[in-house]
C-alpha cells in the first residue's frame with residue numbers, strides 16, 4: 001500500500017503518453033525485413049530490436065522493461081543524511097530474452113557511466129523515468145549480461161510530476177514506497193514480474209544505522225573518514241518495490257525465532273512516547289508469522305522483523321520483504337497488532353506471490369485485510385463473521401464505497417478502501433460459499449503453487465473452483481467486478497438488529513485509515 005494518489009494520476013498520464021510515443025517508434029523503426037529467396041519460401045532475418053520500455057502492465061504500461069530478465073542486484077551506496085546526497089554503483093546480473101540493439105532501465109538519478117559486460121555503453125533519458133542504454137555491442141538472446149551503472153543525486157529533490165517516492169527525514173531517509181520506489185535509489189526492471197535477489201550495502205557517517213531486507217552477511221564495517229558500511233542480503237526472489245532502506249537513528253533488536261529464523265527489529269529513536277506501543281506490536285511479529293504460517297503455509301523467506309519509522313517519515317506501512325516498515329500513526333492509540341498481521345500476511349500475498357499486473361491488487365490487499373479479520377477471531381476480539389457484518393453495515397448502499405470494483409479499481413484507486421474492506425468481504429463470502437475445509441485448503445495451495453511467482457484474479461478463481469468443485473463465477477463477478485452493494489443476508493440483518501461493533505474494529509479501521517485512501 002501507499003498513499004499518493006494525485007501524483008499517481010499525473011504519473012499515469014505522463015507514462016501513457018510516453019508509451020504511445022515509444023510504441024510508435026518501435027513499429028516504424030523496426031529494421032527487421034523479410035528477405036525472399038528465389039525458392040518461394042521467404043527466410044526472415046530479424047535485426048536486433050530495442051527492448052520495450054514497459055512490460056505492458058494495464059495500469060502502468062511503462063513500468064518495467066522488455067528484453068531481459070534480472071537475477072540479482074548488487075546495490076552499493078554512499079549516503080549523507082546532512083545533504084541527502086546519494087552516490088552509488090549498482091551491478092545488475094541479467095539474461096537477455098531477445099536480441100537487443102538497446103534496452104531500458106527504470107531510473108531517475110544522474111548517471112555517470114554505464115557498462116555492459118565491461119564495455120562502456122551510452123545512455124540517455126526518456127519519458128518519466130526511463131534510462132535508455134545502448135551497448136557497444138549488440139546483445140543476443142540468451143546472453144548473460146553484467147550491467148554496471150554509476151550514479152549520483154539528491155533523491156528528495158528528484159521529482160516526477162512534482163513527486164518523489166523518497167522520504168528525507170531529520171536524521172536520514174526512507175526508501176519505502178509502492179509501487180514507485182526503486183527509481184530514486186537503484187536502476188532496475190521495475191515491475192513485480194521480474195524478481196531478483198539483492199545485496200544492498202550503504203556507507204553512512206558512523207553512528208547512523210541502515211536497515212534493509214534479509215540478513216546481514218557481515219557486521220557493519222568501519223571505513224575511512226569516520227564512516228561505517230552496512231550490508232544486507234536477500235536470498236529469496238524479491239520484487240523491486242519490496243526492496244527498502246531505512247537510514248537514521250534506530251535502536252536495533254536482534255533475536256532468533258523458535259523456528260530458527262533471524263529476527264531484526266528497529267525502532268526510530270524519534271518515536272519517544274510512541275516507542276513502547278511500537279515495540280508491543282512489532283515484537284509480536286514472530287508469534288504472528290508463526291500463526292499465519294499455520295493458515296497460509298510455510299513462511300516463504302529467510303528472516304523476519306519490522307521497522308518502526310520516525311515521526312517525520314512515512315504515514316503508511318509497507319510490506320517490504322522480510323521486514324515491513326511502519327509509520328508512527330499506528331501506535332498513537334497504543335499497540336496495534338492488526339497492522340502487523342496485515343503487513344506480514346503480505347509476505348505470502350504480495351511478496352512471495354506477487355501481482356502479475358497491478359490491476360490484480362485485490363490479491364494483495366484483500367487477503368492481507370482478511371488476515372486481520374482472522375487475527376481478530378484468534379484474539380477473541382470479534383469473529384470474521386462479526387467483522388463482516390459490521391463492515392458491511394458501516395457502508396450504506398448508496399455510498400461511493402460500493403462503486404469501486406476491487407477486482408479492477410483503476411490505476412488511481414489501487415489503494416482505495418474498497419480494495420481492502422470489500423476485498424476482505426469477498427474472501428469471507430468465498431469462505432461461506434465453499435466451507436471452511438475448502439477455504440483453508442485454497443489459501444495454502446495458492447501460496448504453494450505460485451511461490452516466488454505471480455498471479456491473477458482469474459487464476460485464483462480457477463484454483464478455488466478446482467478445490468471446491470463449485471462454479472464461483474457469480475460470486476467473483478458480484479463481489480469484485482460489479483458496482484453496487486451486493487445483497488447479503490447477514491446474521492445481524494436476519495436478527496433485524498444493527499450489528500454490534502467488534503472489539504477489533506477501531507484498530508482495524510485505524511490501520512486501514514492509514515493504509516487505504
Ligand SMILES: [Zn+2]
Nearest residue numbers: 001365368515
Ligand atoms: Zn496492505
